[in-house]
Amino acid sequence: MPADTAAPAGPLPFSTRIREASWSRHQGLDPSADEADGVPGLFDRLFDGSLSLGDYTRWHAQQYFVYAAIEAAAERHEGDPVAGPFVFAELARLDAIEADLAFLMGPKWRSGVEPLPATAAYAARVEEAAATPGGYIAHAYTRYLGDLSGGQAFGKAARRNYGFEGLGAGFYVFEGIASPKAFKEEYRSRLDAVDLPEDERERVIEEVLLAYDHNGAMLAELGANLGANPFDPKVIAQICHHMNTDHAADTLVICRGAGGLPAAESARMTGFDGEGADFAAAVDGAESPLRVPWAAPLTERAEVRPEIVRIFTESKALLDARP
Known part of the structure; x- marks a missing residue:
C-alpha cells in the first residue's frame, strides 16, 4: 500500500x-x-x-x-x-x-x-x-x-x-x-x-x-408570546390558586356559563393575561381547555377581581335563564 x-x-x-x-x-x-x-x-x-x-x-x-x-x-x-x-x-x-x-x-x-x-x-x-x-x-x-x-x-x-x-x-x-x-x-x-x-x-x-x-x-x-402578558407569574399563580381552592364552585359556574360548557363536571382556572382568562373544564371525565375573554384589556392586578365577578354574575344569570 x-x-x-x-x-x-x-x-x-x-x-x-x-x-x-x-x-x-x-x-x-x-x-x-x-x-x-x-x-x-x-x-x-x-x-x-x-x-x-x-x-x-x-x-x-x-x-x-x-x-x-x-x-x-x-x-x-x-x-x-x-x-x-x-x-x-x-x-x-x-x-x-x-x-x-x-x-x-x-x-x-x-x-x-x-x-x-x-x-x-x-x-x-x-x-x-x-x-x-x-x-x-x-x-x-x-x-x-x-x-x-x-x-x-x-x-x-x-x-x-x-x-x-x-x-x-x-x-x-x-x-x-x-x-x-x-x-x-x-x-x-x-x-x-x-x-x-x-x-x-x-x-x-x-x-x-x-x-x-x-x-x-x-x-x-x-x-411568539414574549412580552405579551402584563401580569407577573406570581400574581397569576396566587389568583388561580384562590379561584381553584376558595371559589371552585364559582369557577365551575364561569366555565358552564361564559365558557359555554353547561355539562362541565369540574373546572379550574389555569392562567390569564391581558386579554382573557384560561380554564380547564371536565366533561364526561375528559378535561378540555377553554378561554373566556375580558370585556376590555386588563393591565393591573386590581382589575382582575372585578372582571371575574362580572363574568361570574353573567354566567350565573345565563345558567339560571336556561330551561
Whole structure:
C-alpha cells in the first residue's frame, strides 16, 4: 500500500453518529431573530439581558412538564439492562425546577403553570417514546447533555440578568457533577457501548431528531408570546390558586356559563393575561381547555377581581335563564 494512502475508516461511534445527525437541528434550535424582521427571540433576549423575568419564569415553567415526563420514565427504566446505565440521580432536574418555581412564583406556583399546546405534545411524545429503552435514551440524551452544555450558558446569563445567587437558576446547577466535560465523555462512552441492534440505534437517532423538533416547537410558541402578558407569574399563580381552592364552585359556574360548557363536571382556572382568562373544564371525565375573554384589556392586578365577578354574575344569570 502506498505510504500516502489512508486505511479505510471504521464505523463511527454511536455517540458521534447521533451528534452529527442532530447537529443541524441543534444549530437551528435557537428561536433567535427572525431573518425577515430582525426581532430577537427567547435565547437572544436572555443573552442580551432584555428577556423579562416573567417570560424567563414562563419558559422555566414549561420545562417542568418535559422533565416530569422524562424522570417518570427514568424511574421505570432504572433497573433496565439497556436504559438503566443512562439513569443518573445527579442528572435529575425536577426537584431543582420545582424549587426554582417556588422561588419565582411563590408556594402556590403549581396553580399558575399549565403546559402550552406544544409543551403538552412534547411531554406526550416523551411518555410514548420512553416506553422503550431506546426512546428513553434518546430523550434523556437530548435534554441532559444539552443542560450540561449550552444550558450552562443559560444559567450564567440568568444569574447575571436577574441577580440570582442560587434559587431561580438552580435548574442549571449539577451539584453532583464535578466535571461536566468528564461526565459527558462517560455518557458518550456508554452510548457507544449500548446493547442495541442497528435498527434500534437508527430509531434512537430518529427520536433524538424528534426531541429537537418538539423542543423547538415549544420554544417557538413561547417566543411568539414574549412580552405579551402584563401580569407577573406570581400574581397569576396566587389568583388561580384562590379561584381553584376558595371559589371552585364559582369557577365551575364561569366555565358552564361564559365558557359555554353547561355539562362541565369540574373546572379550574389555569392562567390569564391581558386579554382573557384560561380554564380547564371536565366533561364526561375528559378535561378540555377553554378561554373566556375580558370585556376590555386588563393591565393591573386590581382589575382582575372585578372582571371575574362580572363574568361570574353573567354566567350565573345565563345558567339560571336556561330551561
